[in-house]
Amino acid sequence: MLHLLQPIWMLLSAGIIIPVLIHLWHRKPGRVLRIGSIQLLKSATVRHARSLRLSELLLLLLRCAFIVLLAMLLSQPQWKSPFSKEHRGWIILEDHAYPYFKKTIDSLIESGCELHRFDTAFTRINIKHLPAYDSSSVSYRTLLKRLETLVPPDFPLYVFSGDQQKRFHGPRTSLDLTLHWYTYTNKDTVDNWNAYTFAINKDSVREINGVAAYNGVTWTQTSKALSTPVLPFKVCIYADDHLADGRYLRAAIMAVQEYSGREIVFTDMATDKSPDWLCWLSEKPLPADMHPLHIVKYTTGAAIFADTLSAGDFTIYKRHQVPIKSDTIIFHDYGGYPLIGVNGNQYTLYSHLHPEWNDAVTTGQLPLQLLDVIVPVPSPGKHDLRAVDSRQLLSDNNLGISKRIAPVRTIDLKDTLLLLLVLVLAVERLLSLKAKKEVANA
Structure with missing residues (x-):
């Protein structure tokens, strides 16, 4: 059964009246034959001139067909038929x-x-x-x-x-x-790839390599000496009026360094303007001359008591009110209150790194959270063969x-109609040129 997605375009098919009128208007004039007793044929000649006769009938049909096909093409025709069970499956x-x-x-x-x-x-x-x-x-x-x-x-x-x-x-x-x-x-395929590499000192790196097979994914660590120096992971901590927060953060980062072996260097803003991480534990505006890869900063505003809501394995005591135009929230407590927001390379903390605000710094949860950031667990991704x-x-x-x-089987007739349209136009042009040559040679 034929279906038209845009049937209103079929009104265009009414345009076939145009080639019909053109063919009626351009009648081929009769040839005058000078013979005796022309007066006897005068009335018959006049009647012939006034009669309506279509000339070049094939050309007329092709031009009408072109308009109809164009209207159908614009109507987006589809042929729909019930699903045929001619096959067993x-x-x-x-x-x-x-x-x-x-x-x-x-x-x-x-x-x-x-x-x-x-x-x-x-x-x-x-x-x-x-x-x-x-x-x-x-x-x-x-x-x-x-x-x-x-x-x-x-x-x-x-x-x-x-x-x-x-x-x-x-x-x-x-x-x-x-x-x-x-x-x-497929038990024969095994995929090996390097998932993560980081410096452990100036001349060596540690590689985390993945091995994937049908029965699981395993990770191995290997150390490798390099001929060229490798830059360490640089962290700059600015604590301002929150010196205790800075000490807790520094201790947590050092715990990550001791566990993973990754080389981490603490820098200051006077000597390093482009650290890997700038930890801005202050409500002051960020300095314009710093260009870190990532920024961690405190939000501003008054503190709100959180009624000891839990956020995973640690408890929140106090937090900041989130601004109306907040960042994208990536971490919140069980009450749904935001704790960490992100905007580009900038992470905003809505609670401080201090025991008065939460117990993450005293229960050992802060180093565990930082471990996923500093030494992230790689995903097998496309290498996964499990x-x-x-x-x-x-x-x-x-x-x-x-x-x-x-369901019904749907066949789009667009390509078929487009091909017919081109063929009809080509034949019409050939016949039209041929007719013009015959008139010129007559």
């Missing part, structure tokens, strides 16, 4: 999965199943010309959810794919599909109580 095949299930897939194809690629378009493919590589990172769950818009709920689907955990991200929603899912585990448990593949299906409307 679909085989959804991920690249590289065929060798693991060759016998099963060949048997399904012989029984009448149609082969499709496991991608966003579920492209139909041939078993003799399988794709060589799949670079998609779209979640399997997202892809399978799209199938609900393509096939009826009782149509058999046979999915063959890998079982890598990184392809199962996203919500685990129910699938209203008749799904049979087969996975394989296999998912087979019990996590499918959710409960709704088959049997499904109220989902059977």
Whole structure:
């Protein structure tokens, strides 16, 4: 069935009256034959001149067809038809999965199943010309959810794919599909990569390397000597009227240094204008001549008692009121009150690093929080090869109580109409030029 997404453009087809009027206006004049008794033919000639006759009928039809096709093209036509169950089912095949299930897939194809690629378009493919590589990172769950818009709920689907955990991200929603899912585990692939490198002294660095396999990810640390010096991690602390806060912060950073081995150097604003971190534990404005990579600063305003609300493993006693135009909040207590905001490279603290404000500095939580900042735990990301448990593949299906409307197959006719439009225009131009040459030679 033909559907038009913008049917108002079909009014343009009324323009076919224009080529009709042009053809009626430009009639080919009759040739005058000088013969005897011309008076006897005078009345007949006059009647012939006044009659309406269409000339160049093929040209007229082509021009009218061009206008109608243009109107249909602008109307965005689509052909929709009910889903055909001429095949026994679909085989959804991920690249590289065929060798693991060759016998099963060949048997399904012989029984009448149609082969499709496991991608966003579920492209139909041939078993003799399988794709060589799949670079998609779209979640399997997202892809399978799209199938609900393509096939009826009782149509058999046979999915063959890998079982890598990184392809199962996203919500685990129910699938209203008749799904049979087969996975394989690639136990031969191991990925090694350097995840993080930092200086431990002037001539050496420590590398954190990842090793990923189907059964997990492990991390190893190795020290390496370098021929060229490596810059240390530079921290500048300005405490102003909060000297105790500065001492607590310095002690926490030194604990991180002792645990991780990373070389950390404390600098001052007089000698270093570009530290890695500027810890501005003051309500004063930031100096304009400092250009640190990151800034940690206190907010301004009066203190508010927090009624000992918890924030993870430590307790908040006092905090600042957050301004109306606050930064993006990245950490808050269990009461929902912001504790840390960020804006670009600037972090704002809404509580102080002092036992009167919270107990993070006395319970050992401050060094643990700083450890994730100074020596962050790397993520395996694209290197993750861990296999998912087979019990996590499918959710409960709704088959049997499904109220989902059977999908229809939609074919966009834009490209077809565009091709016809070009062909009609080309033929019309050829015939028009030919007609002009004949008139000129007459």
